[in-house]
Each structure stands twice: as C-alpha cells, then as structure tokens.
Amino acid sequence: MGKAWKRMLAIVLVCCLTLPISGFAGAGVSVVVDTKAHPVCQYRSADEIIRTAAGSQDEAKQRYGGQYLMVVGVVDEISKNGSKVTLVSTNPAQNGSIECSFSGEDRKSAQRFRIGDQAAVYGRFLIGTFDKKEKIAAIHIDTPPAETLSASNYYLADVAGGSMSGSAGLGVGRTGSGINPADMMVRTLADGRVTYRIPEEWEAVEHDLQAEGLGTIPGRQYVLNKTKTNKGNVPESLFICYFENSGKNLARTSDAKKTKEIEKAIIRNISGKDADTFEPSSGKRVSTYYGANYDYYVGRHTDNIQGIGYHAEYIFQPDGTDGFVVYLYIYQEEKHLADVLFVTRFLEVH
Numbered sequence: 336m337g338k339a340w341k342r343m344l345a346i347v348l349v350c351c352l353t354l355p356i357s358g359f360a361g362a363g364v365s366v367v368v369d370t371k372a373h374p375v376c377q378y379r380s381a382d383e384i385i386r387t388a389a390g391s392q393d394e395a396k397q398r399y400g401g402q403y404l405m406v407v408g409v410v411d412e413i414s415k416n417g418s419k420v421t422l423v424s425t426n427p428a429q430n431g432s433i434e435c436s437f438s439g440e441d442r443k444s445a446q447r448f449r450i451g452d453q454a455a456v457y458g459r460f461l462i463g464t465f466d467k468k469e470k471i472a473a474i475h476i477d478t479p480p481a482e483t484l485s486a487s488n489y490y491l492a493d494v495a496g497g498s499m500s501g502s503a504g505l506g507v508g509r510t511g512s513g514i515n516p517a518d519m520m521v522r523t524l525a526d527g528r529v530t531y532r533i534p535e536e537w538e539a540v541e542h543d544l545q546a547e548g549l550g551t552i553p554g555r556q557y558v559l560n561k562t563k564t565n566k567g568n569v570p571e572s573l574f575i576c577y578f579e580n581s582g583k584n585l586a587r588t589s590d591a592k593k594t595k596e597i598e599k600a601i602i603r604n605i606s607g608k609d610a611d612t613f614e615p616s617s618g619k620r621v622s623t624y625y626g627a628n629y630d631y632y633v634g635r636h637t638d639n640i641q642g643i644g645y646h647a648e649y650i651f652q653p654d655g656t657d658g659f660v661v662y663l664y665i666y667q668e669e670k671h672l673a674d675v676l677f678v679t680r681f682l683e684v685h
Contacts, residue, residue, distance in 0.1 A: 366633050367669050368648055368662070368679065370623045374403040374474070375680040376457045378488050378513060381408025382424035384460070385431035388469050392462055395469065399460040403624060405490045406433060406460075406471060407479045410452045417442030420476065422456060435471040444476050455479040457492035459624075480513060488513030489680070491673050516681050524553055524577040529660055531575060531682040534674055536563050544576065552584070553577050554661070559671040570645055573675055574663040575682075580656060591656045598630055598651050601661065606636045606647065613649065625680060627652055636665060654684050 379399065384406065388395035408422035411432060422433045435456045437445050448454050458473035475492035490513045519532035533541070540558040544550035554576025560569055578584065578601060580591035590597070603610040613634035621629045629650050636647040650662040660682065664675055 366631055366648060367666075367672055368631075368650060368664055368675055370621070370625075370629075370676070370679070373491060373672075373676050374457075374459075374624055375489050375491055375676060376403045376405040378484050378486055378490060379404045379406050380425070380484070381406050381422045381433055382426050382429055383486075384433060384469060385424050385429055388462075389431055392467060392469075396462045400462060401624075402460055403458065404460050404471070405455050405457050405492075406435075407453065407455045407484060408433065410448050410450055410454050413445060413448060413450070417445035420445050420448070420454070420456065420473075422454065425453070431469070433469045433471060435473045435476070437473050437476070441473060441475060448476065453479055455490075457490070482513065485513070485515065487515045487517065489516070489677070491676060514677055519677075519681070522555065522575075524575070524660070525579070525654070525658065528654070528657075528685050529577055529682065530685065531678060533557065533678060537674075539563065544574075550576070552579075552661075559666075559674070562671070565670055569667050569670075571666040571668065571671060572664075573671075573678070574661070574665075575678075576661040576663075577654075577658060578661055579658040581658075594630070594651075594653060597659070598632070598649070601651075601659075602632060602649055605663070606634070610634075613647075627679075627682070627684075650679070652682070652684065660684065 384395065384399060387398060406422060407425075409425055410420060411423040412421035413419070418437055420435045420437065422435060423429075424431070433456075435445075435458065455477050456471055456473050457475040457477075458471040461470050461472065462468070463470055477492070480490065514534075516532055518535075520535055520538060521530060521532055523530050537557050537559075540561045542549060542556040542558070544552065544554045544556060549556060554574060557573045557575075559565070559571040559573060578597070580597070585591065585597075599610070602613050606613065613632040621631060623629065629652055632649040632651075634647060635644045637644040645665055645667050647663065647665045650664075652660040652662070654660065662679065669675075
C-alpha cells in the first residue's frame with residue numbers, strides 16, 4: 336500500500352481485542368444485517384389506509400406509497416394457494432380492502448388463516464398502476480402483536496432477539512414487540528452530524544472507544560452478550576464509529592474520494608491477517624428502502640491474543656466525501672440482530 340495510506344492505518348480501531356472470545360462457529364459467513372431481507376415496518380391499521388384511500392388515492396400514495404408497513408386488519412378472502420389475502424377494516428361500516436400478495440413459503444403461512452381472523456401483514460405498500468387498488472407486496476403474515484398498537488411503533492418480521500423484539504435468543508423466524516424510536520436513547524458522532532438511537536439497556540454495556548483507550552477514532556462499542564437480559568460468554572458486539580476524511584486520518588485529503596481503498600484499509604487495520612477474507616457482499620453499493628447507502632463486507636476476524644475467530648460484518652455508510660459511519664458487527668450467535676437492525680434503521684446523517 337502506498338505512502339498516502341500509512342498515516343491513516345496507524346490510527347484506526349484497536350478495540351476488537353477487548354472482546355471475550357470463546358470459539359468460532361465456522362468459516363462460511365453470509366450477511367445477517369440485511370436490510371432487504373429484514374425491513375423495519377411501521378404499524379398502520381387497515382382501517383386507516385382504507386379510509387385515507389377512500390378520500391384520496393393520491394393522498395394514500397403520498398402517505399404510504401413505497402413504505403414498509405405492518406398492516407393489521409381482518410382477513411376477508413384467501414386464495415386457494417395462499418398467494419393472495421384480502422384485508423378489510425375491523426370496522427364493518429368501512430368499505431374497501433387491501434390486496435396482499437405472497438410468494439414462496441409465505442403462501443403456506445397465509446393458508447393457516449381463516450376468513451374473519453385478524454392478521455398482521457408485513458410488506459411494501461403500493462397503489463396498482465392499472466387497477467388502482469390498494470396493495471401490499473407481502474413478506475410475512477402473522478397474528479397481530481399482543482400489545483397496544485401505535486402508529487409510532489416499528490416492527491420486524493422474521494427476526495427476534497434483544498430487548499426490543501421479545502426474549503433474547505428466540506432466533507430467526509419470530510416476530511416481536513414494537514419499538515417507538517422516541518423511547519430509545521440518543522447518541523451522536525461527528526459533532527452532532529450523525530445521530531443514532533440505542534435501546535435503554537445498551538447503556539450499561541456501552542464503551543467509548545477514545546475515552547477508554549479502546550480505539551483512536553470517535554465511536555462506541557456495545558457488548559451485547561453482557562446486556563441485562565442476555566448475559567453470557569458467547570461474543571456479540573456492535574461498534575458504531577465515525578471515520579473522518581481529514582488531514583489527521585489521511586496523508587492527503589485528496590484521497591477522500593478513494594472510497595473503496597479507504598474501506599479496505601480500515602478493514603486491514605482492524606482485522607489484520609484476516610482482511611483478505613472480507614469480500615464485498617455485492618458488486619455495487621446497496622441502496623436501502625429508507626435512503627441510506629451501504630457498502631457491505633463480510634468475513635472472519637481472529638482474536639490476536641487467543642487466536643480464536645468469529646463472524647464479522649463491516650458496513651460503511653458514506654457521509655459524502657467528509658467521512659464514513661463505520662459499523663462493525665461481530666458475533667457467533669446473532670441473538671441481538673433485531674436490535675442491531677433497529678439501530679441501523681434509525682441512524683441519521685444530517
């Protein structure tokens with residue numbers, strides 16, 4: 336690597352060495368912080384959507400179009416193979432319906448419901464181009480959460496674990512409790528330019544990288560396997576940091592445009608000899624449904640003291656040419672994956 340990078344490499348994270356490590360589940364790694372596979376869905380009632388569309392489809396399209404929602408209503412019709420479910424309002428006096436389409440294994444889930452059942456359908460809302468019907472491209476169907484539902488709450492389909500989505504360790508395949516971002520604790524980076532939110536119980540396992548001598552760029556480590564609801568020795572941590580493309584980090588500020596080279600240099604500095612195991616999960620930058628753009632890298636990281644490895648995912652979220660938000664999720668069992676997905680979903684770069 337050229338001289339331009341030497342100064343940068345000397346000051347990136349050294350914090351991974353502080354983790355308690357106990358074994359590695361295997362070398363095969365796939366992306367688990369997958370925003371496409373696990374979208375965060377905001378609650379809306381079928382009644383609200385149908386009423387809005389009855390008044391103005393343009394307003395319904397503007398308010399809900401393209402958004403991932405968890406819509407709760409009454410099952411009015413189910414196709415024989417489960418590919419379509421029609422939801423109506425819980426209010427019998429409200430006319431109108433929402434057509435939900437399913438594919439793959441989700442059709443079997445849809446077939447478990449009966450006419451008159453209440454159901455929660457997770458998916459992306461749209462207005463049909465030609466038939467002008469209200470529709471949901473569904474990714475999951477389940478019974479409604481057993482809690483008071485609020486339009487301020489967000490939910491995950493098919494992911495569980497952590498303080499905000501049911502009991503820790505339930506594993507993939509269970510829906511959980513909703514979370515209102517206003518109830519989460521606010522954290523900032525880059526002089527307030529980056530804002531993110533964490534569950535309240537994460538405060539007890541939060542470590543400031545610079546203040547505690549764990550790293551040399553601003554950021555925090557969350558030791559998730561030490562949370563109140565899930566104490567254990569199986570390592571699971573999320574790091575959220577900010578790398579500034581400035582003279583203190585780059586030998587030449589003109590190198591700020593060399594995005595991929597900077598990302599790979601950061602990985603090489605943190606993961607050392609394992610850096611070559613990290614490959615981009617996609618040939619291009621991932622554009623999320625909520626507007627963030629990510630570069631994903633997935634591989635393994637070996638503890639330099641004990642020589643034991645674990646799964647690791649790097650996510651780089653560019654802040655123009657000013658820098659990067661850097662996420663590093665390391666784990667053997669992704670027990671807090673739901674929490675991690677909520678935290679990444681609600682991070683904002685101003």
